[in-house]
Amino acid sequence: MAVSSPTGSVLFGTVLFLVATGLHATTPAVGSSRDYLTRMDTGHDGRVSLAEFQAWMGYAFARMDVDGDGIVNARELPGGRGKPVSLAEHRAALEATFRRQDRDHDGFLDARELAAPPQ
Numbered sequence: 001m002a003v004s005s006p007t008g009s010v011l012f013g014t015v016l017f018l019v020a021t022g023l024h025a026t027t028p029a030v031g032s033s034r035d036y037l038t039r040m041d042t043g044h045d046g047r048v049s050l051a052e053f054q055a056w057m058g059y060a061f062a063r064m065d066v067d068g069d070g071i072v073n074a075r076e077l078p079g080g081r082g083k084p085v086s087l088a089e090h091r092a093a094l095e096a097t098f099r100r101q102d103r104d105h106d107g108f109l110d111a112r113e114l115a116a117p118p119q
C-alpha cells in the first residue's frame with residue numbers, strides 16, 4: 001500500500017481530528033472509508049487497531065502542533081479558535097471514539113465501522 005502524500009494525510013488527519021475532538025461533526029463518505037482504512041491499516045490486516053488509529057491521529061496532532069509544545073492551542077486549530085487540546089487528552093478522546101465506533105467490540109475497526117457516523 002502506498003503511503004499517502006503528506007498533504008493528503010494532513011487533510012485527512014485534520015478532518016478526523018475534528019471528528020474525534022467533537023469540534024466539527026463530519027460524516028465520512030461511505031465511498032472513501034475503504035481508502036481511509038487502507039491508509040490507517042499499517043498492519044495490512046484489513047482492519048484498524050486502536051494503536052494504528054492513535055498512531056495515525058497522533059501524526060495529525062503532531063502536524064497541527066506547530067510549536068511542538070504537546071498542546072494544540074486555539075492558534076494552531078483550523079479557524080484559529082477552539083479549546084486547547086493536549087496530546088494526552090487527544091489520545092484519550094481517540095480511544096473513546098474508537099471504543100464507540102467499534103460496534104461489535106472486537107477491538108478493531110473494519111471498513112463499515114470506520115464509515116459509520118460518529119457514535
Ligand SMILES: [Ca+2]
Pocket residue numbers: 065066067068069070071072073076
Ligand atoms: Ca502547540
Ligand SMILES: [Ca+2]
Pocket residue numbers: 102103104105106107108109110113
Ligand atoms: Ca469492530
